[in-house]
Amino acid sequence: MMRMSEQGSTPGRATIRDVAREAGVSVTTVSHVLNGKGTASEATRRRVLAVADRLAYRAHPMARGLRRGRTGVLGLDMRPLDAIGSYLPAGVDYFMRFAGAAAVTALDHGLGLMLVPDPTRSDITQFAHGVDGYVIGDPVRDDPVLTRLLDAGVPVVSVGRDPGRPDFTDWVGPDDTYETQRVLDLLRSRGAERVALLAGTDDNAWNVDSERAYRSWARRHDMPTRVLHIPEADGEDGGRDAARRFLAGKRPRPDAIYCQTGRHAAGVLDEARRLGFSVPRDLLIATGSDAQQTRHSVPAITALDLVPEDSGKAAVELLIARLNGETAPGPIILPAKLWMRASTGDA
Amino acid sequence: MMRMSEQGSTPGRATIRDVAREAGVSVTTVSHVLNGKGTASEATRRRVLAVADRLAYRAHPMARGLRRGRTGVLGLDMRPLDAIGSYLPAGVDYFMRFAGAAAVTALDHGLGLMLVPDPTRSDITQFAHGVDGYVIGDPVRDDPVLTRLLDAGVPVVSVGRDPGRPDFTDWVGPDDTYETQRVLDLLRSRGAERVALLAGTDDNAWNVDSERAYRSWARRHDMPTRVLHIPEADGEDGGRDAARRFLAGKRPRPDAIYCQTGRHAAGVLDEARRLGFSVPRDLLIATGSDAQQTRHSVPAITALDLVPEDSGKAAVELLIARLNGETAPGPIILPAKLWMRASTGDA
DNA sequence: ACCTTTTACTAAAACGTTTTGTCATGTATG
DNA sequence: CATACATGACAAAACGTTTTAGTAAAAGGT
Incomplete structure (x- = not known):
């Protein structure tokens, strides 16, 4: 019989406290083992992993995001949807292939991808705390969305460069x-x-x-x-x-x-x-x-x-590199077919 | 000169503590005023709103989500992306119209919409803490994703019914x-x-x-x-x-x-x-x-x-009603054109 | 033997917000 | 006059996790 946390408002889900109690260690040790930080003896490490697995423990992204200051979610700027097939030069086909690859790439890095609709309908920085960074597509000259995000200090990668902003090199796309x-x-x-x-x-x-x-x-x-x-x-x-x-x-x-x-x-x-x-x-x-x-x-x-799949993938990877503080080179030029x-x- | 919170790891953003300090009230009072709860005098209410506006205060969704037990994000199940144009009977057109309307509807309720790629590639409940509920499309008989979500106690609405689950009525779609x-x-x-x-x-x-x-x-x-x-x-x-x-x-x-x-x-x-x-x-x-x-x-x-726009909108609205504990009737039958x-x- | 470094582990603070529980005061009612 | 309720406000706990700061013991070097 599984004994769950007796505190809290999330019935049925194990917390790190439950794992710590059953493994007979502190929550710090559990966190260290699961995140590959600190030190732990091999025996302790194995015990913690076994308990975590048995309890199907999964970190609560809200708590983790709050503490880490990172949410694990990327935003995908989805331009005016009432103009589907019009704004996007290649129509919906391109966007789906792009968004799909971006979502899969994000997932491969343990991240989620959130659709942010029509930035002209709302302040895109509304979600600024809710996402770690943004991918936006085909900025126009002095793109207002890009400007706003950069002003707000939000990490952003674009597909295609902003023709009015040659200093902005965090973009991917073809030559x-x-x-x-x-x-x-x-x-x-x-x-x-x-x-x-x-x-x-x-x-x-x-x-x-x-x-x-x-x-x-x-x-x-x-x-x-x-x-x-x-x-x-x-x-x-x-x-x-x-x-x-x-x-x-x-x-x-x-x-x-x-x-x-x-x-x-x-x-x-x-x-x-x-x-x-x-x-x-x-x-x-x-x-x-x-x-x-x-x-x-x-x-x-x-x-x-x-090849929007390549753009989607590269954009997400560049954004992740930025978030990790890496000075990966930009722009990333991708070949077309x-x-x-x-x-x-x-x- | 704006004096920001002197604690914390989020430079440049006002916290509720800053608002409380400047308004000369407790953080509880600020929270009550901004969320329409508790009581506050008219003068206090006005003062708090003015300070919050001046400091451009916005609640941190991670913190709010952690405390409330709700994230403000809905998940949209995006079926196998390597089969774009194949799984979806009407191709990408339908899905984009659907997803777009869902995202906009979510936003209108202050919620985000996250793309959850290919549930066959990962455990869909991986994100269960990260989203308040899911919208999934066209469940097959005894749909494995629907089953898993219901087993995990995750609120879910489908577009179209599961032919093997007549008791599940949280769906929208045409007759x-x-x-x-x-x-x-x-x-x-x-x-x-x-x-x-x-x-x-x-x-x-x-x-x-x-x-x-x-x-x-x-x-x-x-x-x-x-x-x-x-x-x-x-x-x-x-x-x-x-x-x-x-x-x-x-x-x-x-x-x-x-x-x-x-x-x-x-x-x-x-x-x-x-x-x-x-x-x-x-x-x-x-x-x-x-x-x-x-x-x-x-x-x-x-x-x-x-009319996938109508389906997307109705699905999100039904899911929100469910999350709010409302016993809105399901299924919701929508006319086609x-x-x-x-x-x-x-x- | 003594000093320094490493290993292994812990308690507490931190993150930012909402909710819980409580107190003081004023008003209405029996 | 006593009691109940409403208003207005506050401090602290709660949410779950990660990070900070610290200690004891073991290991390594001189």
């Missing part, structure tokens, strides 16, 4: 310049001589760096440039609109279109075909962000896969 | 019988005389009830039945396979196919068209779960929208 030019090189190798860019309008580093990469690449290859800025939120409709303007206007039409977002690319493809263009024969299409839409369109669209598909004449 | 027959009625009103069912293989109430509804509906209308069970995880490929078996076999072909999952429906549509069937002229298609694939296919597929689209001849 957008390199990856963008990699796709452009592919388009050129497939015969493209007039590549147009369909960019987004968010003032984040991804957009900024990709456009800059496009322009310098075009200069280097003596190619004319043509850029349209369409809000990410316009999705496939935005892509259709862009296709009409690129392909049906007076100006020389491009023979390839590089779209920042997968949803724009799907719309471009849809409209180009409607206008009678054969893809990839008449027009090549590629995108900087793989998504369901680009994988399942006909023809499937060549895309950069930003280039999926060559039928839209560029690839199998 | 699958009614909603299924509603779609079937639509198919019949569009001239269908031979409706086939493409069901999933998960032994959850959604599948069980929908198939039962289909069979009784067909009996009532003197219609022949034809059912295929294809794993949800097969997605569009599973739908394509099913279409071949329904439409190209020796048996009388159906003139309508009701698919449980949107991804199956998209696959059925794809293959039916490849086989030369015109939708909706030769064949009607509908699904019990709206998704991106059903909204964006050509023609768009008539679908039941389970029927989106009539081109696949059934609707605009």
Whole structure:
């Protein structure tokens, strides 16, 4: 018959006091054994572990968090949910893969991951005591959430850099310049001589760096440039609109279109075909962000896969390193994958 | 110059002791004023509120959680992440809408929502102290996670019922019988005389009830039945396979196919068209779960929208009611929306 | 033999908040 | 006048764990 703590308000759960009593040692010794601190004889250590196991003892995270000053929970900034599929360039697919990997990585380090909805609805520092740090995605220039967290002294890691904050190096993500030019090189190798860019309008580093990469690449290859800025939120409709303007206007039409977002690319493809263009024969299409839409369109669209699983994992690991006081180097540059598909004449 | 607590390990944050000192009252009085308990004179109350506001005081959730025995965090069971897009019948779209609404609802009640990844990877009760209760989705018959949580005495609400546990009424969700027959009625009103069912293989109430509804509906209308069970995880490929078996076999072909999952429906549509069937002229298609694939296919597929936002909200609210000791009635039946689209001849 | 260091262990404080228990005073009622 | 109740307030305990500070004994070095 198991004798539980006779004090307290948590019926049925063993406390460290119960373990100490049954093992015949102090609570300090139990804590030391379970946390690998202090010293304990081998016999004592074994006895404590056996009792803890038998009582199914588990430290109470509230108590532990209070004493340690750490909660064991990381916050994941979940941008405006009423705009699902719009804010996130690659749609919900990307975010789920990212969040999933982040949650699993956190768990592997014994941490929980809390969803923090729409920071514009509440003061994100409201949870500042409840989480050890935050992961936020794609900061815009002088990102207000990032600013607030940094001002509050909250550890934070972002996916992608803040273009207005070059001194902030705690971020993970791809080298957008390199990856963008990699796709452009592919388009050129497939015969493209007039590549147009369909960019987004968010003032984040991804957009900024990709456009800059496009322009310098075009200069280097003596190619004319043509850029349209369409809000990410316009999705496939935005892509259709862009296709009409690129392909049906007076100006020389491009023979390839590089779209920042997968949803724009799907719309471009849809409209180009409607206008009678054969893809990839008449027009090549590629995108900087793989998504369901680009994988399942006909023809499937060549895309950069930003591998959100890697971003999620790396972001959590960097944040944990920061929390442990490690001076791990940032930023952490992650490679993207280039999926060559039928839209560029690839199998 | 603000004088902060001179004890403690949380630099820069006001504690309740600081507020008490500056307001010239005890910490008990501050706690009572801020939590609406005990008694305090109007003058004292005003003074305390003013000081707390000036010091930007916020209760430390660890300390509060420890003393109250409640953490202010709800857990959201996030099923196998390595199967994103497969476990969830409607794919990631559904889950994000659900999780988003749940997180926002929790926040509206001052609570956080924690993602608990893949219960098969860890003991879900690991977090039992760290959360006040759980929301889990689509329990299978005698669901192991539900069982474990109930055994551990953890408050839990599920979306959909456990078909093996009729006594468990803390669930929210649609009336699958009614909603299924509603779609079937639509198919019949569009001239269908031979409706086939493409069901999933998960032994959850959604599948069980929908198939039962289909069979009784067909009996009532003197219609022949034809059912295929294809794993949800097969997605569009599973739908394509099913279409071949329904439409190209020796048996009388159906003139309508009701698919449980949107991804199956998209696959059925794809293959039916490849086989030369015109939708909706030769064949009607509908699904019990709206998704991106059903909204964006050509023609768009008539679908039941389970409105995951409503489920997420209702689940969190029911869980909160339970935590507050309220005997709110369960289950909470939520209506679905029927989106009539081109696949059934609707605009 | 003596001094220093290490091992093994303990009691108490600390973390920040909420709840419990108590006291003094004033008011209403029988 | 005596009693009961309400108001306003306070000190201390409670929640469960980790860390701090300390001691006795054993081990190692000179």
